Amino acid sequence: MASLDPVAFLRATPPFHALPAALFDAAAGSLEIGYYPAGAQLIRVGAEPLQHLYVIRKGSVRLERDGQTLQVLEEGETFGYTSLITGKATLDVRVEEDLLAYRLPAAQFQRLLGNAQFAGHFAVGLSQRLKSSLELSPVTTFKADLQREVGQLLRRPAIWVEADARVGEAARVMRDQKVSSVLVRGDPPGIVTDRDFRNRVLAEGLGPETPVATIVSCPLMAVEATTPVSAAWTTLLDTGNHHLPIRRGDEIVGVLTSTDLLKVHAPGPVAVLRRVERMADRSGLPGYAAKVTEMVASLLAGGLAADLIAGYVARLNDALLRRLLTFAEGDLGPPPAPYAWVVMGSEGRMEQTLLTDQDNALVFDDAGEPERAWYRSLAERVNADLEAAGFPPCHGGYMARNWAGTVSEWVQRFAGWFEARKPQELLAASTFFDFRKVGGALDLEPLEAALGSTAQHPIFLRYLASAALDLRPPNTLLLRLRESTELDLKMQGLAPIVLLARCYGLEIGSRERNTHARLEAAVKAGLMSQEVFNVVGEAYRFLLGLRLRVQLKLASEGKPAGNKLAFSDLSAIERSRLKDAFRAVKGWQDMAAYHYQASF
Amino acid sequence: MFFSSPAWDSVTYWSLDIETGGLDPRRDPVIALGMLPIRAGIIRLGEAYRTLVRPEAGREIRPESVLAHQLVKGEVGEAPPLPEVLGEVDRRVRHGALLVHQQGIDVAFLRQAFARHGRRWPAPPVVDTVALLRTLNHRRRFTNPDYAETEPSVNLTEARRRCGLPDYQAHDALTDAIATAELFLYLRGALGARTLRQL
Known part of the structure; x- marks a missing residue:
């Protein structure tokens, strides 16, 4: 049936x-x-x-x-x-x-x-349902490369020489077959590699007439063809070998080299980090974005949650940024007075998945005021380098080259933002309020303190909340989620959560920037129930993962990053979970609307 | 009313579809059959009957028909012979109505087969979804003078699409029988039929 x-x-x-x-x-x-x-x-x-x-x-x-x-x-x-x-x-x-x-x-x-x-x-409740759908969704269920079976990597059958072959003969077979190792028949069978010729033949003063039997390694450290790549990798590391014979039952079916295995080894954060750390000059910048995209795609395919991936990306970007600061200081000489390079917006919250617009600013010690030009040049260089690495310039112009100033200037600016009432000012304020220091020696305590005083500006807070509540998820109640429906995952799903979490965080004077961390702080402060936190937190992760998938798809098609998702691209499971997520957001917004009207 | 007709949902409808080795009931074999009942207006998958049929001697599967049903001789060679299958059909439709999509083919094949094997055709009331579609088309013209009356689609998938039903994989006898049964339920409602006679 x-x-x-x-x-x-x-x-x-x-x-x-x-x-x-x-x-x-x-x-x-x-x-x-x-x-x-x-x-x-x-x-x-x-x-x-x-x-x-x-x-x-x-x-x-x-x-x-x-x-x-x-x-x-x-x-x-x-x-x-x-x-x-x-x-x-x-x-x-x-x-x-x-x-x-x-x-x-x-x-x-x-x-x-x-x-x-x-x-x-x-x-179970909504949060659990969202969570399980996250675990079972097609985003994460297909086998990661590291789970592939080694047998699938074999491109050719095993190459053999007879037990009584001479070294010269084995070398010719290897040359003709373009391989770096050959199997030797016998009981048990063995293997001879390029390296053996160097170490056991030439270095020992032996000639081509030497019998392979005298230099062969046996028995073979073979692994079963169904072994996952990740486990085979461990075997190679443990044995120190570079060749891995593969068997099916008793039969040796081929040999994989460490290079074969490296090719499928997912480009993890460590590999990208090493690339950043080894970058000697600016010539290494182009291609950084592509490396990060590749890493994100493989981690997502490997089943990692989007918020964890975002954490990796943020740390890598931070490492890159510190590298760029040393380049710039190398050009300009040491800073006249300490400064701090800050990132803002999603980078500040460590929620950036793929590289999107730059959002950064420069704060320097009041003593550096006479040397303003030095800081401008620093900002100019780093902004340009970031662009070369694949971070497009910010549309709103929130870049250090435009936004550099002394601590006092910044504290004043912060104070001014508390008076912000117009949408444009509120947008600027909220972008800057997510600042996070990435490099430089300057202490930003004065700015932290200013931020911590937000609760003393209830009118500002209420305006911020009302801006957050203006962004509504699509009405799931009457939602005609037709095949043609297009959703904006950012404006209709993620932004409502991010903005409201920021209000909560500022209200309780939390120093957290990350949305999840802000929500956690809100629970601790008694502003939010554990139950609501679970539901909203899972909805956030779900939406973040969906958006990441959309962005990866666009990136693979060479299109600019976007947030639009056609409803028809989702499976029935995901559609229904997406509606659950929207419901969760909406439910929380209703509570928040009550909170912000009732408590001020 | 002289003879009262039973309420539509008090009747058991056996939705039936056959796959054949050609289009001629006198020469071509029945090679697959699927049927399932609608009881009290609900389609019951659990009572489905689905079988391949071994072609009788001398009846070949025409190559052009293979394109549709994808069955070849080797697959049906071990299947139950036609008389046995006719017995199963008889046992079921005797107490109910027969529901098909386009009776010109299915019923013609069945009646031919019953006669050929010396079985009496149980003569159940036959409901044909193509005929119901035609009635619906016709009736729409009364309420909408601009409605262009077109001949209803004989193609089951096409007909279902027009009625807002999902696509099912066509040319599997039982799937087609299910598809026909769903189409019937839609048409029954659209026509507002309350008795068997109104169908």
Whole structure:
């Protein structure tokens, strides 16, 4: 029955996708299909509860209570489980658009509840659901390169020489076959490599007539062809060999070199960091962005969460920046007085995934005032170098070449921003309020202190909150998430969370910049419940991961970074989780709106 | 009303589809059959019957038909013989109505096969989704004078699309039977039919 469309659809729908095959097949045997025209009432509060679990194949239903719409469910979403679990009809369910639904009788549903994971899907809250969908989503499920089997890397069969072969003969075979090692027949078989010719033949004063048997390494340290690349890498490091024979059962099927394995070794943060540290001059700058993109893509493919990846990117960018500062100081001589290079916006929050516009500024000691030109040149150079490394200039002009000043000037500026009421000023203020020092010796305590006093400017804070609340996620209640719908993940999903988290952080005087850390601080300060934190935090990670995928796709197509996502590019699972995420954001915004109106 | 017709959802409809080795009921073999019931207005996958059919001696699968059903001789050689399959069909449709998409083909093949093997055709009421589509088209012209009445699509996938139903993989007998059953449920509602006679 597995080839039947309805069954296949059910199989792809959570939580059915996680069921063991036997359990699923047994349940699928009882599948039913119903068709309900728009307007049909499937269940009424207090009346007979539903007797089936429904999975929407086409169309939509509206869940209502007391005439209030709670949710609109669409393709790939399930309903009826509240009826089945509680035995009560607690909602009105009305067909919004002609509904084609697959349904499972109550008895089958009860049987499936015996599976902990399946039951968990219906029992757990929103945050857990988001989390599990994150773990199972196609973003992260395909095998990372490091999990590939070594057998798949073999490009040619093993090359052999006979046990009684001479060294000269073995060398000719290797030359003709263009390989750096050859296997030697025998019991047990062995291997001879380029290195053996150097160390065991030439260095010992031996000639081409030497029997290979005298220099062969055996037995072979072979690994099974199904070994993952990551484990094979460990084997090579442990043995100190550069050649790795691969076997299937008793048969040696080929030899991999350390170079073969390096090629698939995902470019991790360590490799990029080494590149930055070894960069002798500015000629190494071009290509940095591409390296970071490559790393991000492979880490995402490897199943790493987007917020962790963002943390790596931030640290690498920081390392690069410090390198650029030494280049500039090398040109200009030592600074006349200490300075601090600060990054702002998403870089300040350590939430930048791919390289986007520069957002930076320069703060220098008041004593450096007479030497302002020195700092301007420093900023000019570093801004240009960053551009060469792949950070485009900032549209809003938030770059150190325009924004360099003494500590006193900055403190004044901060004070001025607290009076900001216009959207443009608020935008500038909030970008700068996410500042983070990356290089230089200047202490920024005066600025930190200014930031810490935000709570004393309640009107400013309220304006900031109202700007944050103006960004609304799409209305999931009546959301017609049609195939053609395009979403702006930044403005409709991420920005509302980031902006509101900033308000919370500033209100409690937290020195955290990172959104997640600000939310955590808000929980500690009692401004937010653990429950809301869990839901919003997971929604944030989910949206960040989605956006990263969009950006990687654009990057691979050579297009500039963007945040637009076509709804049709998502699987049914992701669509439904995306709606969950939007719901989470909206719920939090409603609470925040109350908080900021009630407490001032 | 002289003879009352049963309420539409009190009838069991056996949605049926066959794959054939050609288009001529007198010469070409039935090679696959799928059927499942609609009871009380709900399609029941659990009661589906799906089988390949061994072609009778002398009846060949025409090469052009293979393009559609993708079945070749070797695959159906071990399948149950036609008389056995006809017995299964008979047992089911005897208590209900037969639902097909375009009766010109499926019912013609079945009746021919029943006669050939000395079985009496159970003569169930036949509901044809193509005919229902035609009725719906026709009726729309009454309410909308500008409605261009077109001959309904014989192609099942095409017909389903026009009714807002999802695409299913075509030319598997049971999948087509499911697809037909869903199309029927849509059409029943669109026509507002309350009794079997209105279908």
